[in-house]
Amino acid sequence: MHRIRRAILLTIIILILAQSGTACVIQQEKKPIRIAISTWAGAEPLDLADQLGYFKKHGVEVKILRFSVYSDSIEALIDGKVDAGMQTLDDAIRSLSEGGNVRVVLLTDYSFGSDGLVARPGIESLADLHGTRIGVETGTVGHFSLLKILEAAELTSDDITIVSIPTWEIQEAMLDGKIDAGVTWSPTLPAPWKRHTAKC
Numbered sequence: 001m002h003r004i005r006r007a008i009l010l011t012i013i014i015l016i017l018a019q020s021g022t023a024c025v026i027q028q029e030k031k032p033i034r035i036a037i038s039t040w041a042g043a044e045p046l047d048l049a050d051q052l053g054y055f056k057k058h059g060v061e062v063k064i065l066r067f068s069v070y071s072d073s074i075e076a077l078i079d080g081k082v083d084a085g086m087q088t089l090d091d092a093i094r095s096l097s098e099g100g101n102v103r104v105v106l107l108t109d110y111s112f113g114s115d116g117l118v119a120r121p122g123i124e125s126l127a128d129l130h131g132t133r134i135g136v137e138t139g140t141v142g143h144f145s146l147l148k149i150l151e152a153a154e155l156t157s158d159d160i161t162i163v164s165i166p167t168w169e170i171q172e173a174m175l176d177g178k179i180d181a182g183v184t185w186s187p188t189l190p191a192p193w194k195r196h197t198a199k200c
Contacts, residue, residue, distance in 0.1 A: 032061040036073035036085040039066075039168060041186050042109030043086035069166040071140050077102065088141040115145055119181035120174065126153030135165040135173050135182035142167060142183040149183075 037043035047064060049055060055062045065082060067073040077085035078100050086108070095102050123129065126149065136142045150156060163179050170182035 030061055032063040033084060034063045034065060034082040036065050036067060036076045036082040038068070038070040038073045038086075040070065040086065040109075041114055042088070045108055046086060068168060069137070071137055071166075074140070090141050090144060114186040115142070115183070116185070117146070117149055117181055117183050118170070118174070123181060126155075129153055129181060130155060130159050132180035133161045133163050133178070135163045135170050135179040137167050137183075138162065138164040142185065146183045 035046065037046060047066075050062060050064055065073075065076070067076065070087075073082075073085055074087055074091055074095065076082045077087075078095055084105075089104065089107070092102055092104050117134075119129070119132075123132065129150070130153075134146060136146045146162070147157065150160070163173070165173055165179070165182070167182075167184045170179070170184045173179045174182060
């Protein structure tokens with residue numbers, strides 16, 4: 001609870017400084033700071049702060065834009081459609097390496113077990129992934145996780161079929177039999193495991 005409060009407070013301070021800096025340069029009506037988020041535990045403190053009125057209380061105008069597809073929130077930041085984004089550190093580093101003008105200003109979440117691979121019954125070990133269809137949102141931290149999982153299984157991406165799919169669609173794709181396994185994260189990680197008796 002203390003970590004969440006600290007993250008919210010630091011976010012407010014950073015946003016106040018950002019708006020103050022802008023106001024010093026241009027004296028005009030304040031525009032809200034647009035922040036892209038997706039369904040990810042690390043982004044929820046920001047949404048909570050907004051719902052509790054913390055930004056308004058401290059005189060910061062914030063507009064939160066929630067994207068159902070995580071990679072779309074990344075693209076929105078790269079394309080300048082938003083002013084900030086809540087994303088994983090490795091995705092921020094990847095954006096920077098590709099020439100994106102991004103800066104990491106706050107860490108809000110440490111993931112220890114929030115990301116995982118779920119698989120249909122019958123897949124009992126990583127070696128059993130050979131020849132399967134695995135759903136993952138390509139070009140994101142989930143894709144990187146999948147490559148590391150394959151490496152641990154002494155497999156390569158040539159040994160499986162990667163199905164590019166948003167993380168929130170993993171559950172239904174498994175239930176519909178379109179994929180045999182999928183890489184996802186909380187809060188969507190527990191759902192397929194409970195409903196589809198999948199292995200985490």
